[in-house]
Amino acid sequence: MACAPPCWEHFEHDADVGVRGVGRTPEEAFEQAALALTAVITDPARVAARERVAVRCEAPDLELLLVDWLNALVYEMATRHMLFGRYAVRIEDGRLEGEAWGEPVDRDRHAPAVEVKGATYTALAVRRREDGAWVAECVVDV
Amino acid sequence: MDPSRLERRDEHTWVIPPTGAMRVPAILYASEALVREMDEKVFEQAANVATLPGIVQAAYAMPDAHWGYGFPIGGVAAFDAEEGGVVSAGGVGFDISCGVRTLTTGLTRADVEPAKEALADMLYAKVPAGVGSTGRIRLDAKEMDAMLRGGAQWAVERGWGRPEDLERIEERGRMSGARPECVSERAKQRQRDEMGTLGSGNHYLEVQEVAEIYDPAVAAAFGLHEGEIVVSIHCGSRGLGHQIGTDYLRRMLEAARAHGIALPDRELACAPIRSTVGQEYLGAMRAAINCALANRQIITHLAREAFAAVFPGVDLRLVYDVSHNTCKEELHRTAEGGERRLYVHRKGATRAFGPGHPDLPEAYRKVGQPVLIGGSMGTCSYVLVGTRDSEALAFSSACHGAGRAMSRKQATKRWRGRELVEELARRGIVIRSPSMRGVAEEAPGAYKDVSAVVEAAHAAGLARKVAKLVPIVCIKG
Numbered sequence: 001m002a003c004a005p006p007c008w009e010h011f012e013h014d015a016d017v018g019v020r021g022v023g024r025t026p027e028e029a030f031e032q033a034a035l036a037l038t039a040v041i042t043d044p045a046r047v048a049a050r051e052r053v054a055v056r057c058e059a060p061d062l063e064l065l066l067v068d069w070l071n072a073l074v075y076e077m078a079t080r081h082m083l084f085g086r087y088a089v090r091i092e093d094g095r096l097e098g099e100a101w102g103e104p105v106d107r108d109r110h111a112p113a114v115e116v117k118g119a120t121y122t123a124l125a126v127r128r129r130e131d132g133a134w135v136a137e138c139v140v141d142v
Numbered sequence: 143m144d145p146s147r148l149e150r151r152d153e154h155t156w157v158i159p160p161t162g163a164m165r166v167p168a169i170l171y172a173s174e175a176l177v178r179e180m181d182e183k184v185f186e187q188a189a190n191v192a193t194l195p196g197i198v199q200a201a202y203a204m205p206d207a208h209w210g211y212g213f214p215i216g217g218v219a220a221f222d223a224e225e226g227g228v229v230s231a232g233g234v235g236f237d238i239s240c241g242v243r244t245l246t247t248g249l250t251r252a253d254v255e256p257a258k259e260a261l262a263d264m265l266y267a268k269v270p271a272g273v274g275s276t277g278r279i280r281l282d283a284k285e286m287d288a289m290l291r292g293g294a295q296w297a298v299e300r301g302w303g304r305p306e307d308l309e310r311i312e313e314r315g316r317m318s319g320a321r322p323e324c325v326s327e328r329a330k331q332r333q334r335d336e337m338g339t340l341g342s343g344n345h346y347l348e349v350q351e352v353a354e355i356y357d358p359a360v361a362a363a364f365g366l367h368e369g370e371i372v373v374s375i376h377c378g379s380r381g382l383g384h385q386i387g388t389d390y391l392r393r394m395l396e397a398a399r400a401h402g403i404a405l406p407d408r409e410l411a412c413a414p415i416r417s418t419v420g421q422e423y424l425g426a427m428r429a430a431i432n433c434a435l436a437n438r439q440i441i442t443h444l445a446r447e448a449f450a451a452v453f454p455g456v457d458l459r460l461v462y463d464v465s466h467n468t469c470k471e472e473l474h475r476t477a478e479g480g481e482r483r484l485y486v487h488r489k490g491a492t493r494a495f496g497p498g499h500p501d502l503p504e505a506y507r508k509v510g511q512p513v514l515i516g517g518s519m520g521t522c523s524y525v526l527v528g529t530r531d532s533e534a535l536a537f538s539s540a541c542h543g544a545g546r547a548m549s550r551k552q553a554t555k556r557w558r559g560r561e562l563v564e565e566l567a568r569r570g571i572v573i574r575s576p577s578m579r580g581v582a583e584e585a586p587g588a589y590k591d592v593s594a595v596v597e598a599a600h601a602a603g604l605a606r607k608v609a610k611l612v613p614i615v616c617i618k619g
Contacts, residue, residue, distance in 0.1 A: 010551055012549045012551060012552070013209070013549060014181055014183070014208050014209040014546055014549065015208060015209065015210070015215060015545070015546045015549075016549075016550075017549065017550050017551060041273060064392075064395075067392075068392075071388050074384075074388075075328055075331075075332065075385065078332050078381050079331050079332055079334075079381075081274045081276070105273060105274035107272065107273075107274060107576050111576070111577050111578065111579060112272065112273035112274060112342075112576075112577055112580075113273075113342075113577050113579035113580040113583055114273065114342045114343050114550070114577075114580055114583060115273045115274075115341065115342045115343070117236040117237060117384040117387070118236050118384050118385075118387060118388040119388075120211045120236075120391075120409060121211070121212075121391070121395075121407075121408035121409045121411075122211050122212075122409055124408070139211075141211070141236045141237075141384075142342075142343050142550070
């Protein structure tokens, strides 16, 4: 179960899929969770970091902030018809400033499997593991 | 789920008596085998729904129930506004008004068989499917609002379909009470180029053969004949509905706290029906229902164009259009007697009005509502009919599909898309999809047996079997 940070993985959910990011800081865990989100759709390594998109969100706690961050990315992917392969996150006083680098969806090269409808509050957690690493995770609806 | 945790009322009825904060029991309709296959989470989630304010009679779970967000998928719950009842975005789901419509073609298997590859190519070319696909229709702000108010009626007025289609759609193609002003700009932005697109995941357009008729009289009333080819479309309100779900789930978390509603799970986020957030959600959700109805109407038009290109003069007639992720205001007779105005949440559950219901089109009023149950790719689908008993059983509701038996991750480990497509081709089923990984994730074996679900719904009396449909061509999003 324990991947060495920074890393991401998917976890099982009946109908959908769970995304889990692990990092040395909450920011890094959020970045990794976003990579896990991309990986629901396509292999993040196939996405070239050609264009940069800035994202901001705000929430009363880190868990809601994770859902808002992932939902902001779902929105940017849907309206720009883009996929992202690299992320950077800064969090201060419940405010998140994020950057996503990516490119327009190329159906042949990316072969996107499924679109993500939204991040959910199911199995939502932002927590510290026993080894001190931060874990940011939730189920996304596909 | 361990059946010993439930009280068995009869062969297909299982009860969780109220304990703790539960205001009413939870009632599950399923065979023993389906109960054993069900996730324990269904038990927990159905019991959680039973704790919400203003819930009437019971929290229900259909035979295809599985672990959802807050509410189980395959869940039905009705609330009374007069008793502090709530409306919940999680009780409707992200894909608002996702549903199925079926059309007859008048063609036979023999007509279609030699042309099925050409038909598959034509449908795949006409109907945008999969991630990142866009439609040809672009809506400006004014047209967007007109669509959100008008639903399939709007689409027909714009030339996508025929006036007689509207009679065969729930709410006659237009959900009243829609409030486009309660839909965020972000939700509208997500929809701007997604009109007339199938989406991805378990959404599809299938060409099917009526393989078996169980109830000849009702099948005849629905216009279904053995050996005839039909078309079924399964999709929803696209990005707009997803964003409304996201927006209001978040607002309802705060609303629940502000109204002192204790939530056993954040996904149960809800607001009193008689509150600003509750009313705004209802207005936005009804707009999303119209978006889904308009979307399926446009896809119907595209499917008609594709069929006409391969079979000149063919006539595709709508049998019916059902939505299985909704909250609707309905009058119901309850166990205590008398009619009550209730807000019925159906999340992964199909409305199943019985014979005589005034909302049914005249052609179906005597027999009951067509209940369209989609299978998974490569398996079969069913047409059922609403019963007189279903109102007392679950506020006139039935199942909606097979429900997943396996996660996407497990499915991609077990199957390869290309091999599945070849295997289905050997069985005479033509698949078109932009993503082979998507095909693997939607492998027929990743779903529960839809036939077992339908048998249980039939045996429990939620709806009665009318016809079985088997696929010939599947356009997979």
